[in-house]
Amino acid sequence: MKLKPGDIIIIIIAMGAITFLTFSLFSNQVNNKNCHIITPEKEYIYPLHIDQSIEIKGSLGISHIEIKNNHVHMLSSPCSLKTCIKRGEISEVGSWIACLPNKILIIIKGKKSEKAEIDILSE
Amino acid sequence: MKKQKSISFQSNIVALLAACCIFLSAFEYIIPKPIPFLRIGLANLPILIGITLLPFPAFLLLICMKVCFQGLIYGTFFSHIIILSAGGTFSSSIAMFFLYKFCKKYISFIGISVTGALLSNTVQLYLAGLLFFGPSVWLISPPFYIIGGIAGLLLGVFTNTFTGKSMWLTQCRELLYADNS
Numbered sequence: 001m002k003l004k005p006g007d008i009i010i011i012i013i014a015m016g017a018i019t020f021l022t023f024s025l026f027s028n029q030v031n032n033k034n035c036h037i038i039t040p041e042k043e044y045i046y047p048l049h050i051d052q053s054i055e056i057k058g059s060l061g062i063s064h065i066e067i068k069n070n071h072v073h074m075l076s077s078p079c080s081l082k083t084c085i086k087r088g089e090i091s092e093v094g095s096w097i098a099c100l101p102n103k104i105l106i107i108i109k110g111k112k113s114e115k116a117e118i119d120i121l122s123e
Numbered sequence: 124m125k126k127q128k129s130i131s132f133q134s135n136i137v138a139l140l141a142a143c144c145i146f147l148s149a150f151e152y153i154i155p156k157p158i159p160f161l162r163i164g165l166a167n168l169p170i171l172i173g174i175t176l177l178p179f180p181a182f183l184l185l186i187c188m189k190v191c192f193q194g195l196i197y198g199t200f201f202s203h204i205i206i207l208s209a210g211g212t213f214s215s216s217i218a219m220f221f222l223y224k225f226c227k228k229y230i231s232f233i234g235i236s237v238t239g240a241l242l243s244n245t246v247q248l249y250l251a252g253l254l255f256f257g258p259s260v261w262l263i264s265p266p267f268y269i270i271g272g273i274a275g276l277l278l279g280v281f282t283n284t285f286t287g288k289s290m291w292l293t294q295c296r297e298l299l300y301a302d303n304s
Contacts, residue, residue, distance in 0.1 A: 002231070003231065003233060004228075004229055004230055004231045004234070005229055006226060006229035006230030006231075006234045007230055007231050007233045007234035007237075007279075009234075010230070010234040010237055010238055011233075011234070011237060011276070014237055014238075014241055014268075014272055015272075017241075017268075018265065018268045018269060018272065021264060021265060021268070022265040025261065025262060025264070025265065
């Protein structure tokens, strides 16, 4: 039994393809974070890796939310205290922005990444 | 007259190889499987031998018989699984056939068998994802491909040795192609 050059090429291509497939599958899973925006009427889900700005109607008026570079932040809000805008940007799974007067909750859900953010209690 | 004799001998070969497919399918059925689709493809051995002996129409008949018998033995003949099985078998067998016909000089049965195994797995996963289970089926693909590849490799090594040494195969080839040369 002896290997011919075509065999070696095929085996190398096959091993390369399997390795590439495995890596691409598992790296996709890490990036799989979604931004859930919850209002009294509906729940909206946006992928975190696509940059966009969103207008959401709450009970007071329209809030502007921006998704940029895997981060979410509140651009403007019709509420009086603007706590939701001061909360700044969030990106880790489980972190959230809430606007109680406008009844909007933004929360990031997905698979937990390796380095979890320090939670709000220890900040 | 000679031509006729060679045709009847050819149908004997198809029947014999199909019988081998049944036996190997039944044998494979008793090997425990962690995932239902994870098969090592022992029944592809007669197909690999068939490539060297049969012309394309007889070869097609052989793979049709393989799909039917495998469906009967696994009890999946009237279920949706037969679509996956048929898709995988047809695509990989036809690819292996033409790979052998056109690239015989550069490639041995190891390469042919590995190509067949991976192509069969790809087509099965694609069909399963498209028709039944959705795109999440690709998550199980790495172990599927690794086991399929290794099984294909071992099968190829075996076929290489077998075709190199078998007296029966040489005699068959002489009988089949005596009038052609």
